[in-house]
Amino acid sequence: MTGTQSPAEATGPGPDHSTGPGGHPIRVLLAEDQSMVREALAALLGLEPDIEVVAQAARGDEVLAAARAHDVDVALLDIEMPGRTGIEAAAELRAALPELKVVVLTTFGRPGYLRSAMEAGAVAFLVKDAPAAQLADAVRRVLAGERVIDPTLAAAALAEGANPLTDREREILRAAADGATNAELAAALHLSQGTVRNYLSTAIQKLAARNRAEAVGIAREKGWL
Amino acid sequence: MTGTQSPAEATGPGPDHSTGPGGHPIRVLLAEDQSMVREALAALLGLEPDIEVVAQAARGDEVLAAARAHDVDVALLDIEMPGRTGIEAAAELRAALPELKVVVLTTFGRPGYLRSAMEAGAVAFLVKDAPAAQLADAVRRVLAGERVIDPTLAAAALAEGANPLTDREREILRAAADGATNAELAAALHLSQGTVRNYLSTAIQKLAARNRAEAVGIAREKGWL
DNA sequence: AGATCGTGGTGACAGATGTCATGCGGGAGG
DNA sequence: CCTCCCGCATGACATCTGTCACCACGATCT
Incomplete structure (x- = not known):
């Protein structure tokens, strides 16, 4: 089925060849x-x-x-x-x-x-x-x-249902994705370390993961990150 | 901004590379x-x-x-x-x-x-x-x-130099990539938990990471996983 | 023979992480 | 109004993780 010619450049001057539904290609x-x-x-x-x-x-x-x-x-x-x-x-x-x-x-x-x-x-x-x-x-x-x-x-x-994560949880999970520690997350997001751990904890539970790494993986897989 | 120049095609007066070994395409x-x-x-x-x-x-x-x-x-x-x-x-x-x-x-x-x-x-x-x-x-x-x-x-x-990880270290890092705990890694690889932690620790140091998650990221980025 | 390295292990310890109870203030909705 | 939920926080607790020292065996190299 690859028997076509016309090696014309895609962005080149388009000659009007065969017509589409609307009359033009x-x-x-x-x-x-x-x-x-x-x-x-x-x-x-x-x-x-x-x-x-x-x-x-x-x-x-x-x-x-x-x-x-x-x-x-x-x-x-x-x-x-x-x-x-x-x-x-x-x-x-x-x-x-x-x-x-x-x-x-x-x-x-x-x-x-x-x-x-x-x-x-x-x-x-x-x-x-x-x-x-x-x-x-x-x-x-x-x-x-x-x-x-x-x-x-x-x-x-x-x-799947909708994304169960709140904005904050998603944000923190995203920030944690590349291996930052709690202290770094807290500093980056202007939060206390305890708060970071709480959000991470609830995210982990919502995603039925066993730790942040798995939570990141699950969220990513589902397109929730 | 891929400014592809030199779209020289096979029909031009180039080197004789228009056919395969036997003269066929x-x-x-x-x-x-x-x-x-x-x-x-x-x-x-x-x-x-x-x-x-x-x-x-x-x-x-x-x-x-x-x-x-x-x-x-x-x-x-x-x-x-x-x-x-x-x-x-x-x-x-x-x-x-x-x-x-x-x-x-x-x-x-x-x-x-x-x-x-x-x-x-x-x-x-x-x-x-x-x-x-x-x-x-x-x-x-x-x-x-x-x-x-x-x-x-x-x-x-x-x-970059060569991959600094030993076979075992790579294997364990790969297994740890999706969030498994030490206990699970130990069970899966028939090792003791302490050994798993030792390997992970040396891998983390070789990759100059701060924890396993970052180590996984670095190894992946460099194509060492 | 001795040195080095990879593999596998133990025990100890500090610090990071995950969980839980609890508190506060604000906005949304019954 | 009152409740629920979200954001934010603290303190306490148990467990997980990362590091270190140290040991043992076999293979390899010098």
């Missing part, structure tokens, strides 16, 4: 920090006659400007990016360009991510280990007004 | 667990007239069989894969098919990974946030007998 913004992956995805989408990658971003904080500059129909956002996460960028896009359809694309199918993405205004959520064909498919479907979400993940997200 | 095996990324990379390589992706693998333990079945010239291996890491798969390939050129491709430019990859017989080491053009380029160059390594990373790998 679908204009896509692709945001992903790893260039090799980003350009590979662009190549993949470039094989579709009705899709055109008109802009690329390597950082979350470049997304909004790029979307504005290129009159984009659909934005494909990776979550893990420097500058701003794809989720934050999605929220920004929704505020500034409500017409734009946002697809969140991620390595980790964490239920908490799905939840946050939907709350940030995304209309599709794809994991990178889904078949590649789903990517172009999702682009077309969101433009048609559909939402695209892996049903398994959706079920998992509902089953 | 270069036969490539692509191993990467995330289908979307794998198929996207395949699409990218498919744009090159002298390269053909003849086999794909989604798991490390499928690599050898796939390479054998398709008479492959170059194997492109991701490191993080289920079943077997790309590094382990590289060692396996060198033992079974010494002619085959192995390119290791990874998300994380950890010096320890580079070192392990080279020891496992890889002849090229690419990070996924390098420009996409380097991928096809590396494939051609390894087939021509060159080694392809990012000089910055090579310098970092030399500067």
Whole structure:
């Protein structure tokens, strides 16, 4: 199925070839920090006659400007990016360009991510280990007004329930993630050591962990960090 | 801000690297667990007239069989894969098919990974946030007998020095990574609790960490885990 | 033969961590 | 109004963790 020609550059002068649903090719913004992956995805989408990658971003904080500059129909956002996460960028896009359809694309199918993405205004959520064909498919479907979400993940997200951690607990757990001691956490967050230990203790119990390290692992896995 | 210049393509008056050993297109095996990324990379390589992706693998333990079945010239291996890491798969390939050129491709430019990859017989080491053009380029160059390594990373790998941890220390640190307690580690590894603590203590000191959590983080970052 | 190193162990000790009871003040909601 | 919950704090207590000294065996190297 890789019998296509046209090695034209993705960001190059787009000749109007075959038409998409709206009459013009679908204009896509692709945001992903790893260039090799980003350009590979662009190549993949470039094989579709009705899709055109008109802009690329390597950082979350470049997304909004790029979307504005290129009159984009659909934005494909990776979550893990420097500058701003794809989720934050999605929220920004929704505020500034409500017409734009946002697809969140991620390595980790964490239920908490799905939840946050939907709350940030995304209309599709794809994991990178889904078949590649789903990517172009999702682009077309969101433009048609559909939402695209892996049903398994959706079920998992509902089953998990919401994040049980309070803001403070999450903040402290995040700060503790890289091995800081209680004293350092207390200093960094302007709290007493006892308070830090209390928050950590309740977080550990809420997550059914046996110590802070496991708590960090669980929270991370569920996308609650 | 990846200013990729020199998009020189194979049709130009360059060196004679437009075909594989027998005059046929270069036969490539692509191993990467995330289908979307794998198929996207395949699409990218498919744009090159002298390269053909003849086999794909989604798991490390499928690599050898796939390479054998398709008479492959170059194997492109991701490191993080289920079943077997790309590094382990590289060692396996060198033992079974010494002619085959192995390119290791990874998300994380950890010096320890580079070192392990080279020891496992890889002849090229690419990070996924390098420009996409380097991928096809590396494939051609390894087939021509060159080694392809990012000089910055090579310098970092030399500067880091070798992994200071003994086998046992690494094993215990790895087991401790997800929050197990000393008692659990002792039980799992058939050691006494005191021994576990001794090993952990020396590992913490070797890595200049302040506790096991930080030690795990440092070891992971350097690719020593 | 002696020195070194990795592995495995013990005992002791200080300090870090996790738990619990308890207190206070403020905001949200019945 | 009163209660519940969150943020913040303290003190006390038990356990876990990290460090240190010291021992023993086998392999390796000089």
